[in-house]
Amino acid sequence: MKKLFTTLSNIWKIQELKERILFTLLILVIYRFVCQVVLPGVDANLLGQNQKSGLLGLLDMFAGGAFSKVSIVALGVMPYISASIVVQLLGIAVPSFQKMQKEGESGRKKLNQITRYLTVAITIVQSVGYVKTQVPEEAILINHTLFYILSTFVLTAGTLFVMWLGEKITDKGIGNGTSLIIMVGIIARLPIALQQEVTSRAAGQGGGLIALVVEIVALFAVVMFTILIVQGVRKVPVQYAKKIVGNKQFGGVRQYIPLKVNAAGVMPIIFAQALMFIPAGLTGFFPSLQNSWLSAYSDYTSVTYSVTFAVLIIAFTFFYTAITVNPTQMSDDMKKNGGFIPGVKPGQATSSFIDDVISKITFPGAIFLAIIAILPSVAVKFGIASEFAHFYGGTSLLILVGVVLDTLQQVESYLLMRHYDGLMKTGRVTGRTGIPAAGSNAAL
Known part of the structure; x- marks a missing residue:
């Protein structure tokens, strides 16, 4: 325990690291706040218990519950991740993309721009499908045609805003922004899932x-x-x-x-x-x-x-x-x-x-x-509840473990650069590259 407090004290002594951690926390708080904002033209009281299950439950977990709440950032960073994966695959199969990958900083900027344009296209398509299948008609307060058009613009802007937040964390914060946003969304569901599991077990079930x-x-x-x-x-x-x-x-x-x-x-x-x-x-x-x-x-x-x-x-x-x-x-x-x-x-x-x-x-x-x-x-x-069972494996657990290890690796590198002890008495924390995101080596 003494070692832990000493390490935390050393982290706080490094001004740059302290500023990066505080900046990252601020951005993540902003993201969680935006997740609670419902799409304009939707009556939140009529959504009811709009909890998703099965495959849609997995998407809702990655979005931190914004998917089921019909939030303005309901699609989260998933369109950006999809675009990044497509660009990566094109870099393997298409010679012109391979050339850009080898051009250094200028090539990286071109690929980033292509990824952003592709993100907009993917988000528009997914937004149309989302509002048509996931928003109950009785919860729509305005003209349906107007609502579909307005929601498409809002959801696209929301995804671009989340993408921008992730890039800001990567540039001025600690860790990879896209991965951290996904991780925070997953962790946000853990207290609710754990509470439900504790309540069901305390009631004598199973x-x-x-x-x-x-x-x-x-x-x-x-x-x-x-x-x-x-x-x-x-x-x-x-x-x-x-x-x-x-x-x-x-x-x-x-x-x-x-x-x-x-x-x-x-x-x-x-x-x-x-x-x-x-x-x-x-x-x-x-x-x-x-x-x-x-x-x-x-x-x-x-x-x-x-x-x-x-x-x-x-x-x-x-x-x-x-x-x-x-x-x-x-x-x-x-x-x-x-x-x-x-x-x-x-x-x-x-x-x-x-x-x-x-x-x-x-x-x-x-x-x-x-x-x-x-x-x-x-x-x-x-017999484990579906909400809590998602934390036992799958994409969510791999993302959580990978992002935490990658972030701890960056914190340890700051400590070692300032001649402080690392986070562990023996060995070193080694990270891993996760979800590919344009412009970064590790990403969700």
Whole structure:
């Protein structure tokens, strides 16, 4: 405990770090305040208990409840994330986008601008669908046509405002803004979910308070397991040739390439979840399909949904790792800098060796990622309320763990730069890149 207070005191002594933390907290408070503002032309009293369940409940969690409250920022940063993912994929497949990625700062600015324009287009499309399907007609106080047009403009402006808040946190705050906004939205639902779970257990439903204690212990174990997966690396030794220039020696040291067990981060779950939304969307637009085999995919707790979801995650983990980790480029860079892997010839042999290592560690990483993704549905099967079960795994837990580790890494770097002790007595906090956002290396 003394170590904790000493560390907090050291953080407060660094003026720049203190200002960044306070600025970040201020922006997050503004975001949570805006989440409570309902769309103009909507009677909030007629919305009732507009709680979402299933897949829409997941979207509502990422938006911090703004989705179900019909807020002016109901869509949150999800359109921005979708646009960022599209731009990233275009950077892999389209030569002109690859060229911009290699142009440094000027190329990054061009990609940021393209991402913003694409965000506007995606938000407009999603806004139209949102107001038509999620806003009850009896809650609309003005002309419906006027309301749809006005709401589209307001929701688009709301998403752009949230995107701007995220960029301000990244520039002047601590951590990645987009990821922090998503994390705050997820955490905002935790007290309500926990209160509901405590109330239901205290009422004697499903084992009472003993079952609640078991649930908390299980949640702690799942979080620890997730941290191990996020932090796990396979260190490949690299020896650099010794060079003597004048009286100075360069190189001649052994370093390591940290290959992550989960190099794809949260992206496979996001891609897989996007595909799993399709059957639910089809059954919503075509009621005649509700009694078909597609109906099994509308319930995220069903065995069919969980198995398909897990298979898609494993496939996307291999796919995303293959397009983001380039063994040939790593081998070429190593060769240019006079480095080699002991016992492996430079060039093609090194590239094949790295590719083989990546393949071996990606498979268990994909399996573990799939397990984490389907844990919420398993928790529901064990009698845990759906709202609280979302914190047992899936995208929400990976985002929470990743963002916290990434933010702590930045705080620790400030402490070490000022010659203070880090956040841990042994080892160092290592972060991870999360949801890709334009203009940043780590993002939600």
